[in-house]
């Protein structure tokens with residue numbers, strides 16, 4: 001694995017632990033509160049997005065549906081990042097349906113609420129784990145919530161299935177759960193998309209998953225490196241014969257998986273295609289097509 005820009009560089013300001021924006025006010029992250037009647041809290045009626053700041057001046061493009069102009073959100077977020085002094089940051093935007101009681105209230109009368117926060121960069125697979133590759137399991141106890149119940153392409157906080165997957169992974173001595181669709185096909189995991197690599201081709205599910213921005217970056221990186229990427233139904237069986245496996249998320253980037261259900265993936269080493277995509281992914285953080293500068 002090549003050496004990486006995987007250090008946390010953080011300035012010591014009062015907001016260095018993180019900062020939240022709630023109803024126009026900036027608050028230190030540990031003091032931030034949401035109103036009890038917010039439907040995002042009561043009914044998980046919300047959506048969210050997570051861009052990242054890497055190495056100070058880089059913020060990945062935000063692609064969310066938000067109730068105030070995108071440019072205004074961008075200005076507020078850039079200001080929050082600058083005020084916090086956090087150089088490698090995890091930035092979250094949450095839009096909820098708004099305030100309503102448990103039952104009463106007409107949907108059309110509700111005003112969406114926007115919440116923003118910036119905290120130090122979060123890793124699904126820590127830098128140390130990324131050097132040797134993480135361990136995953138294919139969950140036996142829980143399937144991914146079907147798209148007919150909860151649209152997985154709308155990023156949401158319905159994490160009951162993903163949390164159960166994490167608990168099972170922990171019980172089975174692994175870090176990362178892979179959930180199936182209940183019909184022996186791979187979907188995604190707790191905050192990441194899954195990519196299998198076999199005979200030089202990348203496979204990732206085309207349905208039942210969040211169409212994550214990191215998955216898009218992996219697809220772009222693979223295309224730039226000349227690899228074929230297939231978006232299609234991905235049978236679980238392919239995971240057991242894959243040459244390489246990676247997971248990808250804004251929280252950690254491209255993360256190699258070298259053990260599945262307690263067995264090595266191929267020889268248990270990080271494969272060459274994963275390494276090449278990993279390098280390209282981090283290089284893309286410095287390309288203007290994928291990022292813009294922030295002045296601290």
Ligand SMILES: Cc1ncc(COP(=O)(O)O)c(C=O)c1O
Pocket residue numbers: 050188189190191192193209210211212213214215248249250251
């Ligand atoms: C269920 C799920 N899948 C995939 C992802 C990865 O998405 P992204 O690459 O946009 O961070 C996330 C991120 O939170 C997620 O929650």
